[in-house]
Amino acid sequence: MIEVMQNLKNNGFEVVLVEDKNEALEYAKKFIKADISIGLGGSTTVAEIGLLDYLTSLKNIILFNQYEKNISGAENLKRRRDGLLSDLYITGTNAITKNGEIVNVDGSGNRVAAQIFGPKKVLIFVSTDKIVNNLEEAMDRINKICIPKNIQRCNETALKYGKEPKFNERNIAKKFSIIKGDDEGRIIIVLIKQRLGF
Known part of the structure; x- marks a missing residue:
């Protein structure tokens, strides 16, 4: 773990290395200030640590929440675009290599785009079980774990809201990214010593 960090x-x-989801949530709160604008990338981990619920409960921030119920497709797209120019972007990642590379797959691309450029700060929450040896293992993890589970999650969400479950590998796994480095201090990775997300 020391070598990866x-x-x-x-x-x-x-x-930053934290013990569990509770410590991860408390760490995230340090970045949430009044009047800050916050964008969101798809992340089961962010939801599981309670951060999504916490953000939606606040009234003194500007939250570009594309997950709000009953918003139109046009509003959803607008919020994802607005998030790309936010003060803070909060998301997860699919894999981290031991060489210190961030590897992701995305459907629409807003999550990988924001990690690469745009928001002033990016907070990435990731459980330590997503650390792999190399890029080959990262892609293997994405293909065997992340893509199938994301398809299942998206189709279940569609059914929940009375929509057609039309997600598959073609529309879930369209955009891939490998980030080998970034400007110092822009991306903060919160490693969580608890199995979260997928």
């Missing part, structure tokens, strides 16, 4: 730091990322 050092490699991430060498690549320009800030890294």
Whole structure:
């Protein structure tokens, strides 16, 4: 773990190691200030640590929440676009290599785009079980775990809201990214020593 964290730091990322989802949530709260604008990327981990519920409960921030119920498709798209220019972007990741690379797959691309450029700060929450040896293992993890589970999750959500479950690999896994480094201090990776997300 020490080697991974050092490699991430060498690549320009800030890294924090926390014990569990409760500690992760408390750490996130340090970045939430009045009048800050916050964008969101798809992340089961962010929901599981309670951060999504916490953000939606606040009245003194500008939250571009594309997950709000009953918003139109046009409003959903607008909020995802607005999130790309937010003060703070909060998301997860699919894999981190031991060399300190962040690897992701995305459907629409807003999550990978925001990690690469746009928001002033990016908070990435990731459980330590997503650390893999190399890029080959990262892609293997994405193909065997992340894509199938995301298809299932999206189709279940569609059914829940009375929509057609039309998600498949073609519309879930369209955009891939490998981030080998970033400007120092922009991306903060919160490693969680608890199995979360997928």
